[in-house]
Amino acid sequence: DDIWLAKLDATGDTLWTKVIGGSDAERAYKVRALSDGGCVLVGQTLSSNGNFTGNQGINDGFLMKLSAVGEILWTKLY
DSSP: OOEEEEEEOTTSOEEEEEEEOOSSOEEEEEEEEOTTSOEEEEEEEOOSSTTOTTOOSSSEEEEEEEOTTSOEEEEEEO
8 A cells, every 4th residue: 555645736637646655555644735835744654665765663653745846855754
């Protein structure tokens, strides 16, 4: 399972989509829009590859910031 994230404009047209994950399961719990047009994403991951190469446990929580165009700017694993 991976996370699929999409940014839409005011009329519902897709601006960008992003698949986030690794070889194991991920879950997204909350997404918050930011004033810079980007967003932060909070969730859990079982993966230790893909977007989550720093995973040190079996099931890590994460906080991820994406830019206004969907680029991953940073990820923190807990």
